[in-house]
Every structure is written in structure tokens, then in C-alpha cells.
Amino acid sequence: MTVNGTHLLEHIQTPAMIVSKGQVSFANVAAKSLLGGHIVGQDVRIAIRDPGAIDVILSDTGGAAKVKGLSVGGSVWEIDSHILSDDDRLISLYDLSVQVSVARAHADFVANASHELRTPLATILGYVETLLNPKAGGDEATRGKFLETIQHEALRMQSLVEDLMSLSRIEANKHEVPSDTVDMVTIARETAGEVRSGAKVEVTANCETALVLGDKAQLAQVIRNLIDNALKYGKADGTVQVNLEATDTGWVLIAVKDEGDGITPEHLPRLTERFYRADTSRSRAAGGTGLGLSIVKHIVERHRGRFDITSRPGGGATASMMLPLRRK
Numbered sequence: 001m002t003v004n005g006t007h008l009l010e011h012i013q014t015p016a017m018i019v020s021k022g023q024v025s026f027a028n029v030a031a032k033s034l035l036g037g038h039i040v041g042q043d044v045r046i047a048i049r050d051p052g053a054i055d056v057i058l059s060d061t062g063g064a065a066k067v068k069g070l071s072v073g074g075s076v077w078e079i080d081s082h083i084l085s086d087d088d089r090l091i092s093l094y095d096l097s098v099q100v101s102v103a104r105a106h107a108d109f110v111a112n113a114s115h116e117l118r119t120p121l122a123t124i125l126g127y128v129e130t131l132l133n134p135k136a137g138g139d140e141a142t143r144g145k146f147l148e149t150i151q152h153e154a155l156r157m158q159s160l161v162e163d164l165m166s167l168s169r170i171e172a173n174k175h176e177v178p179s180d181t182v183d184m185v186t187i188a189r190e191t192a193g194e195v196r197s198g199a200k201v202e203v204t205a206n207c208e209t210a211l212v213l214g215d216k217a218q219l220a221q222v223i224r225n226l227i228d229n230a231l232k233y234g235k236a237d238g239t240v241q242v243n244l245e246a247t248d249t250g251w252v253l254i255a256v257k258d259e260g261d262g263i264t265p266e267h268l269p270r271l272t273e274r275f276y277r278a279d280t281s282r283s284r285a286a287g288g289t290g291l292g293l294s295i296v297k298h299i300v301e302r303h304r305g306r307f308d309i310t311s312r313p314g315g316g317a318t319a320s321m322m323l324p325l326r327r328k
Helices: 029-035 051-057 097-132 140-172 184-192 216-233 265-270 280-285 292-302
Strands: 016-020 023-027 064-072 075-083 088-095 180-183 200-205 211-214 239-246 251-257 306-311 317-324
Touching: 016 029, 023 029, 051 075, 097 140, 140 292, 180 184, 180 216, 184 200, 184 216, 184 239, 184 251, 211 216, 211 317, 216 239, 216 251, 216 292, 216 317, 265 306, 292 306, 292 317
Parallel strands: 200 239
Antiparallel strands: 016 023, 016 088, 064 075, 075 088, 180 211, 239 251, 251 317, 306 317
């Protein structure tokens, strides 16, 4: 397996070894980096201390055999053994860390989504069961309170389902770069005008227009989510500031600031995780699904932008995104 004295396996990034009569006769740079340069000339049972992997390597079975779950260097690996001759084996190692991480994230997401749906559903079923019992909840005032609770929990479930569907659609087309021309100043002003009566939202900009290549509906959803968050967690009579600034470096910065209690530093890095809440009880009471900032992050990334949240206790919070301006 050499060309002009150079071993072909040296040109691949996958850790690979040749095992001859149970000893490592060759290891490429990737394998040495993973297992150590000393493995060449060593018994394979010492180089790879995993009984399942050793059984595969030393097996007389023809073709390729695989063992998943080999733990080396803090990662999970799959080992692939090909028989080259009676005495020689080609061993390749494939890093499964990404697949394992994705699978774990998917399992966590499903578990969290199920929990978030079961909680209001259990409340709804409990109150309906009470209302159906002629001996309980008989007076109109009690029935009215029960029905209000049922409606509140049903609307909470509806919001969660809508956010789950929205997140699914965003993830499905996250690799497609939008190509429509959108004015962020117009979107910010239109979205701020949609807020509930009595809410104070001020929009300022250092430019008349800020044109980006984007998906208008998704970018409006980002502004809407950030304003809704600022209203939920800001002061009851406070003002939400939405500021747009076009820069000379070809970006537009959109910052949404509230006048709330702020967020402690340990929560900041995790705020865009799905279902993560800095204050669980307050978030649910305010009608939050735990998906709003995750949706924002995915949309901003699809638009090749950057998203960040800064805050300090007692000083409110600022959610900001930078989007590349359309080139003229």
C-alpha cells in the first residue's frame, strides 16, 4: 500500500493502522495522534484496550466488522476491521461524537417537548374531569374559573405547538440563504406597531433604510419574539427600546433593550437552548414556551448573522443581532 515509498494511509485524516500477526506494523499520523506514537510495533491488545474491539480485529471472519462505542481520547469511536490476508488487518477508526451528540440532543428535545405538552394537558384533563362530575364545581363562579384555566392551558399548548412547527420549518431550510431584499427599518417599525395596547416600544435608527437579503416573515418573527420577550421580562410600565444602526463595515445592528431585572451571568450562555428558562415559573406564567430565543438564533444563523444577549442584574437585558447589509 505504498507509492514511491509513501504509505497511502498517510494521506487520509481517518485514524488507520495495519495490524500484522497481532502487532501494529503501521499507523498513520491521525492514529498516532489519537493513540500515541508508541503504538507502532506494539501488541494491538495494548494499543487498543477494548475487548470488543480486539475480538473484531483478531477475528478470522472475512469482510468488515464494526464495534461502536469504543471510547478513546474522550470521544466515542467506531472501529472497522478489514482482512487483507491471513495475518494482516486494516483497522480504521471513525469518530461518532457528532452523531452521539445529535442523537442525545434529539432525545432531550423529544423528552422536553413531551413534558411541556403533558403539563398543560394534565391540567386540562383534571379540570374537565371535575366539571363533568355533577357533585363538584357546581356553582357558576367555580365553573367560570375552571373554564378560564382550561382556556389558558389550551392556548399555552397551542403556542407550544406553533413554536415547534416554526422551529421545524426553520431547521428544514437553514442551509438555504434567503435572496429577497428586505428593509429592516421598515420591519422593525411595522412589528413595533403590532404590540398590545398600552405597551411602550420605541424604535430609533441612524438610517432611513437598512437593506438585507432575507426572508421577510422570518425576520419579522425575530423582531416580534425579541420585543415580546422584552415586554414579558421588563418593567410593567417600562419602555422597550429598539435601535437600528447601519455600520460602515457593511452590517446592520438591531438591538432590543428592556428595563427589567436583568439576567445573572450563569444563564446567559444557555438562553438560546431549546426549553431553557432562566426563571421557569415566571416564564410559564408569562406564557413563554421556552423556544422563542432558539427560533431567533436559528433564523439569524440562516441569514448569516450573529446573535447575542448581554445583561447585568438590575440593569435590564439587551438582545442584539447583526445582519450583513445587501451589497450594492
